[in-house]
Amino acid sequence: MTSFARRAERVQPSAIREFLALAGTPGITSFAGGYPDASLFPMDELRGIYDALLTAGDGSALQYTASEGLPALRALVAERLTADGMPCTADDVLITQGGQQGLDLVAKLFVDAGDVIVTERPTFLGALIAFNPCEPQYRSVPMDDGGMDVDALEEVLRTTERVKIVYTVPDFQNPTGRTMSLARRRRLVELAEEYDVVVLEDSPYRELRYEGERLPTIKSLDTTGRVIHLGSFSKILAPGLRLGWALAEPEVREKLALLKLAADTQNGTLNMRAAAAYLAQFDVEAHIAGMLPTYRHQRDLMLETMAQHFPAGITWTRAEGGLFTWVTFPEGLDLAAFQRDVLIPRAGVIVVPGAPFFSEAPEAHHARMSYSGVPDERMVAGVRAMGALLTEALA
Amino acid sequence: MTSFARRAERVQPSAIREFLALAGTPGITSFAGGYPDASLFPMDELRGIYDALLTAGDGSALQYTASEGLPALRALVAERLTADGMPCTADDVLITQGGQQGLDLVAKLFVDAGDVIVTERPTFLGALIAFNPCEPQYRSVPMDDGGMDVDALEEVLRTTERVKIVYTVPDFQNPTGRTMSLARRRRLVELAEEYDVVVLEDSPYRELRYEGERLPTIKSLDTTGRVIHLGSFSKILAPGLRLGWALAEPEVREKLALLKLAADTQNGTLNMRAAAAYLAQFDVEAHIAGMLPTYRHQRDLMLETMAQHFPAGITWTRAEGGLFTWVTFPEGLDLAAFQRDVLIPRAGVIVVPGAPFFSEAPEAHHARMSYSGVPDERMVAGVRAMGALLTEALA
Structure with a gap:
C-alpha cells in the first residue's frame, strides 16, 4: 500500500477507546465516560x-x-x-x-x-x-x-x-x-x-x-x-x-x-x-441551573463513598463543577494493569487510567473518574467494590 | 501576534466565496451555487x-x-x-x-x-x-x-x-x-x-x-x-x-x-x-428517482436557452447527471473580469469563473454554471441576458 504521511505515526488508537467500548456492556459500571447525563437533555x-x-x-x-x-x-x-x-x-x-x-x-x-x-x-x-x-x-x-x-x-x-x-x-x-x-x-x-x-x-x-x-x-x-x-x-x-x-x-x-x-x-x-x-x-441559564443539583449530588455521593471505602494512601480532587474527579493512588499501583486484571474481572467497574492524560512523562498511578449519569445505587456499589479491591491490593 | 504555521499560507479566501455571498441578494440570478434544489428535500x-x-x-x-x-x-x-x-x-x-x-x-x-x-x-x-x-x-x-x-x-x-x-x-x-x-x-x-x-x-x-x-x-x-x-x-x-x-x-x-x-x-x-x-x-431510491425529472428539466432548459442565445465561439458540456455545465469562452475572455464588470452590474447574473478550478496553470476563459434550483422563468431570463452581453462583448 502507498505509504502514509508522517503525521499518521502520531495517530494511534487510544487506550481509552477500548475501555469506553466496554461502557455499554450490561453488568459494567462505568466511571469512565464523562458523558453528560442524558436524562437532563431538553428533549x-x-x-x-x-x-x-x-x-x-x-x-x-x-x-x-x-x-x-x-x-x-x-x-x-x-x-x-x-x-x-x-x-x-x-x-x-x-x-x-x-x-x-x-x-x-x-x-x-x-x-x-x-x-x-x-x-x-x-x-x-x-x-x-x-x-x-x-x-x-x-x-x-x-x-x-x-x-x-x-x-x-x-x-x-x-x-x-x-x-x-x-x-x-x-x-x-x-x-x-x-x-x-x-x-x-x-x-x-x-x-x-x-x-x-x-x-x-x-x-x-x-x-x-x-x-x-x-x-x-x-x-x-x-x-x-x-x-x-x-x-x-x-x-x-x-x-x-x-x-x-x-x-x-x-x-x-x-x-x-x-x-x-x-x-x-x-x-x-x-x-x-x-x-x-x-x-x-427558552431560558438556557435556567436549564443549566436546573441540571446543577443533579451533578452536585452525583459528585457528593461519589466522593463520600470513596471517603468511606477507599483505603488510606489514596487522594482525589474535589471539583466545584464539571464531571470529574482525579484519583491518585500509591506510586507503585499501575491503574491500567489493576483495572485489566482486577477491577474489570472482579467488580465490573471501569475508570480511565491516567497515563494517557500526560503529554509527556506519563504517570501510571492515577485515574479519572466521572460521576455523571451513574445511578446512585450503582455508583455506591461500584465505588464500594473498587474500595474493597484496592484495600486488598494495597494490603 | 504569534506567527501562523506554514500551512496557513495555503489557506486563503477563495474567489468563489465573494460571489456566493451575492447569491442570496434579491434581484440576483445565481447559476453559481451548485446547491441541490431545496424544494426536493423530504421535509x-x-x-x-x-x-x-x-x-x-x-x-x-x-x-x-x-x-x-x-x-x-x-x-x-x-x-x-x-x-x-x-x-x-x-x-x-x-x-x-x-x-x-x-x-x-x-x-x-x-x-x-x-x-x-x-x-x-x-x-x-x-x-x-x-x-x-x-x-x-x-x-x-x-x-x-x-x-x-x-x-x-x-x-x-x-x-x-x-x-x-x-x-x-x-x-x-x-x-x-x-x-x-x-x-x-x-x-x-x-x-x-x-x-x-x-x-x-x-x-x-x-x-x-x-x-x-x-x-x-x-x-x-x-x-x-x-x-x-x-x-x-x-x-x-x-x-x-x-x-x-x-x-x-x-x-x-x-x-x-x-x-x-x-x-x-x-x-x-x-x-x-x-x-x-x-x-x-422510506424508499430512498424512489425518492432519488422522483428528483431526477426536475434536474433533467433544469439542465435541458439551461442548455437549450444557451443554444438559442449564446453567440458562436462558446461551447459547453452536456452532463448526463449532476448539477453542472462547464462553459468555455473564446480564449481572450476573462470570465472573472467579465462577471465583475458586465454580468453582475448589467444583468444581475452570477456564475463561477473557472480559474479557481485548476490545480495548476489556471485558465480564465471558462465558467461553471449550475441549473439546480433556478426557477424556469428566471433561468431563461438570466441566460438570455448573459447571451446578449456576451454577444456584445465578443462582437
Missing part, C-alpha cells in the same frame, strides 16, 4: 423546535449555509460570551463541530511539526489527540488545586524554543476537575505576551459550576488578542448536536473559518437552527 | 423521524456515539454500496461530515508537504481547499467528454516523483459535468497499481443520473485496495445534515477513523439516527 423543547423547523416551507433548514456558522447562532453565542465578560459580536464567533474541532483548527493554524505546545500535567486527552496530527512536541506544567503552576510555566517558556501555544482547561479541568485561580489567569496572560505565545482556553465545563463563584475567563483578561476561547453546547444542551464555538481576534477567526471550510464546509444547518431557536425561545 | 418524512427520535425516552439520540459513526447507519450505507457493486460491511464504512471531510481526512493520511496530488483539469475547487493545508504540489491531467485522459495521466505518473494520490470525480464531475468512461476507469486502476498511488474517487453526484447507463464505480474495479470511495447524503437527502461516507480497506479505514476522532470526535448523533431511520423506513 421536549428540542422536539418542538425540530418540528417547527421541518414544517416551515422552504427547506432552508436542510440547505447549505455559511461555513462560519449560521449568523443567528453566532449572534446568540456572542451575546452569551459578552454577558460572560468577553465583549464580542457575531463576527468574532466561529461555530465549530463541538469543542474538539476548535482544538484541531487552532493547532493547524499555529503548529508546524516540531513546534511546542505546553499543556497542564495532566491534560485533556482529546486535545492531545487533536494536536498530534500537527506533529508537535509537548512540554507539561504541574498543577495543584489552583490550576496550572504559572511559575513552572514561566520556567518552561524561558527555557524552551518554539513554544506556540499554552493549552489550558481552566474551569473544572478534564481530567482533574481543578480550576485555575484568578491570579494565575492574570499571570498566564502576562506570560503569553512576554513570551509571544497563544493561550488556548478550552472551557466546555465552565457553565456547570455547582458551588463557589464563577471566575473571569482568561479571554476576558486578554488585552492583546493572544487568547483563543473555546466553548461547547455539548454539556449545556446536548453533545449529539456537535456544536461548539471559538472566539478569537479577527485575523485569527478568519483563518480558523477558512480551515473550517477546508475541513468540513460547515456545521449541520438544521442543528445550528435548532440551537439558535433554543437560545431564542 | 415531511424527516419531520416525522425527528419527532420520533426526540420522543423516545432515553436521550441517546442526543448523546455521544462512536467516532466511526452510528453502527446502524454504517450498515445501511454498506448495504447501498454493496448494491452498487462494492461488496462491503458496516466495518468498512466511515461516516464523515459530508463528502468534504472525506477529502480532508484522506489528504491528512497520505500527503506530506511537497507530495504530489494529481487532479483532473479542471477539478473540484472544494477538494483543492481541503488538500491545501497538507501543502501538496499539484499536477493536472486534461479531460474530455470521456473524463480524465489516462494516457496523459500515465505520462504524469511516469515523470513525476512523490505522487501519492490521483483524485477524480468520475460521475458528473464538479465543475464539468463529465463522466469517466468505463475503459478509463479500468486503466486508472491499473495505473494506480503500477505506480503505487492511491485513487481517491469522490462521487457525490453519482446517484443523480437522469439519462444513460450507470457505470461501475472505480472502487468496484479495485482488486488491490488502492481506491478510496467517497459519497454523500448531501445530494440525495439534504446537505444541511452534513453526512457523507468513506469506503476504504481496513488499514486505511481505521486510520481515517482515528483522524476523524482527532478532528471532531464524531458526526452529530441525531442526524445520523435520522438518516438511518430514513433509509430504513
